[in-house]
Amino acid sequence: MVCRSPGRMVNGGFVWGVSIGRLFMSRLAELMVPHKPGEGLALTLLAMLLSPLRWLITKLTEAYFMAHIPMREHGMVPDWSFAWNVSACRLGVLPDRFYDRVAEGSVVIRRARSVSFCADGLVLGEEDAGERVEADVVVLATGFRGADKLRGIFASPRFREMVAGGPDNPAPLYRQCVHPRIPQMAVIGYSDNSSSTYVYEMMAKWVAHLLDGAFRLPGVARMERSVAEWGEYVKRHGVVDGEGPCITAASTWYHDELCRDMGYNPRRKKGILAEWLQPYGPADYAGIC
Structure with missing residues (x-):
């Protein structure tokens, strides 16, 4: 190895x-x-x-x-x-x-x-x-640079730099899914988490509710304020150059935002002790469809 x-x-x-x-x-x-x-x-x-x-x-x-x-x-x-x-x-x-x-x-x-x-x-x-x-076989388990993957979607240099952010704005997507200036496109899985699979599923549910008309995106200025707040959080709490922002230390806080947008109660546990002391997981969001 x-x-x-x-x-x-x-x-x-x-x-x-x-x-x-x-x-x-x-x-x-x-x-x-x-x-x-x-x-x-x-x-x-x-x-x-x-x-x-x-x-x-x-x-x-x-x-x-x-x-x-x-x-x-x-x-x-x-x-x-x-x-x-x-x-x-x-x-x-x-x-x-x-x-x-x-x-x-x-x-x-x-x-x-x-x-x-x-x-x-x-x-x-x-x-x-x-x-x-x-070596007879070499396995390249090196990961990938998520920012480059996202930039590669666009031919326009302006959109390339806009959509993936940079040192001044490492989390450029509203709710980690939609760029305020490119609201016609949704991105699932750019932001990372300690247990990414169910986080990505929550992102997909949020996008599905948006497309179904359950809620509407706010104005560009309000989305950009939210993006700026998440960008400052990511810069304070760990970001790796060339990769998507990590939201591990505030993942439940992030899911609360998604739940409120979709019209669901963000408090998913039974009992106050469980709500504060138990980590959240996929089963807690199973009722959101």
Whole structure:
């Protein structure tokens, strides 16, 4: 396995018996995230007061996984903090017994900033002095640059830059789906999340309700204000150049916006404790069709 930059990987998603979802993706956890779009001064101040608690939770969680996963032993310690990895959609789950297989030698990790092909496999590092690795099959699990994919839809240079945003506006789509200046086109899946599948389904439901006439888009100025607020949030809480914005740390907040647009109650849990302490998932939105 060739790795250019180690990602933050966890084993099982539990910290001392508590799921990561409860720690970072419940309403209570989102309450500690400041500067959510449209949250108002009172909630911003409350989030700032609670930020030391969020910092403590992330540091304890990071220490827990550092102690339980031999990433330091194998040179796989990420460059970024656990908090950044969560908010920037850079958190993954290790395959079962992954580091056991590394220890026994059936999985071999190689770190290399550059990779090229040669006649019988790969060259890791500079082509003249790099390590050669024989390979029958190479799987390129490198992801893709979502912004380039979105820009590639358009021939017009103006639309190319408009639709995918940039450093000053990393989240250019209203409700992460429609550009205020190109309302005839909807985009599903440009924004990322820790569990993207049901987020994309919610986007699709929102677009379906829009096309069915359940609600109408607001004016361009109002949409652009919302876009600007989400852009500021993304810049504060983690964005990776060339990829779509990550909304993990405020995904329930985002789904609340979609529910209100579609005419559904955003509070989907049974009971106040469940509403605040349990993470949201696909089953909570099953009644929206």
